[in-house]
Amino acid sequence: MNREKIIDYIVAWLKEYAQNAGMKGFVVGVSGGIDSALTSTLCARTGLEVLCLEMPIHQSESQVTRAANHIGWLKTHHPNVRSEWINLTPVFDSLLGVLPDVDSEEERFMSLANTRARLRMTSLYYFAALEKYLVAGTGNKVEDFGVGFYTKYGDGGVDLSPIADLLKTEVYELARHLGIREEILNAPPTDGLWGDNRTDEDQIGASYPELEWAMAMDEQGKKAGDFEGREQEVFRIYKHLNTVNRHKMLPIPVCEIPDSLK
Structure with a gap:
């Protein structure tokens, strides 16, 4: 795998797409996971404006910390990066308060997990429209085209997908090459939709x-x-x-x- 050439190719592809679309840059939801870390770093390397959004919804402290640390690292290396903290927990709780109860608690949890992802997608597109940005997707090839491990119209609702042709192991390889923080490289992959520490492997x-x-x-x-x-x-x-x-x-x-x- 020619890591440097693949990185350069993706960065050039991102920049050309944004410029052809007449957009100023990208907005990325940063979760503290490896996929969003790599995506935001690749977007930052275009030199175009990049807005990183943290959008916690009853998030575990470890995920919040990793996201904040990554954004701090990114800003240190790329002056074109800025960030916003959008606490969606009260929004989620307000919605929960008006939805009817269901018989199956498991079905309710699954539906609400997907609701979290869709609230985040709505927030991403708010800033995308406000700033003339493209929403950059963070899904990899296994999730997007293998097992469909994402939320329809949630994290699957994006304008372009820079890493969707990379296997998860390739995502790690590029992230390590780019110097992404060890705490992210070492963290078990998780979608962060449950408010606990369950991993992708636990679910799949x-x-x-x-x-x-x-x-x-x-x-x-x-x-x-x-x-x-x-x-x-x-x-x-x-x-x-x-x-x-x-x-x-x-x-x-x-x-x-x-x-x-x-």
């Missing part, structure tokens, strides 16, 4: 390297019966998520009316 049941393996096997046309033990389990996890989340990865279906009916 497989690690990102395992999912990358399964994604490669699926692209080769392999089936679950081709594997045994843990490999078979991981492959089945991948195929299940790839199937049930397919609606996120395909264009919105349109009911096309036959000409004969018009």
Whole structure:
């Protein structure tokens, strides 16, 4: 992997896209995780304006600290970066107060997790419209095109996706090359949507390297019966998520009316 050339390519792509769109720069939601750290750093390297948003909603202290430390590091190296702290916890709680109760607490938690992501997307687009910025997505290839591990119209609601062709292990490789802080490199990946410390692996049941393996096997046309033990389990996890989340990865279906009916 030619890390420096890939970094230069992404940075040039970001800059050209923004300039062709007549936009001044980018807004990025910074969570304290590796994906948003890499995305914000790549945006900063364009030299265009970059606004980093911290948008906690009952967030764990460790995530908040990592996000703040990363933004501080970014500002030290890039004078084109600024930040805003938007505490969305009262907004989330107010919405929660007017929503009806449901029978299943698990379903309520899942719905509310996705609501957190959609509140953040709304905030990102507020600043994007205000400042003439593009919303830069932070999803990687495994999340966006493998298992669909993101919220539709939440963190999936973006203007462009600079790292969506990078596997998670490649994200780490580029982040390490760019000097992103060790506390972010060492933190277990988490979507931060639950208000606790559960990791992506806790939710998915497989690690990102395992999912990358399964994604490669699926692209080769392999089936679950081709594997045994843990490999078979991981492959089945991948195929299940790839199937049930397919609606996120395909264009919105349109009911096309036959000409004969018009």
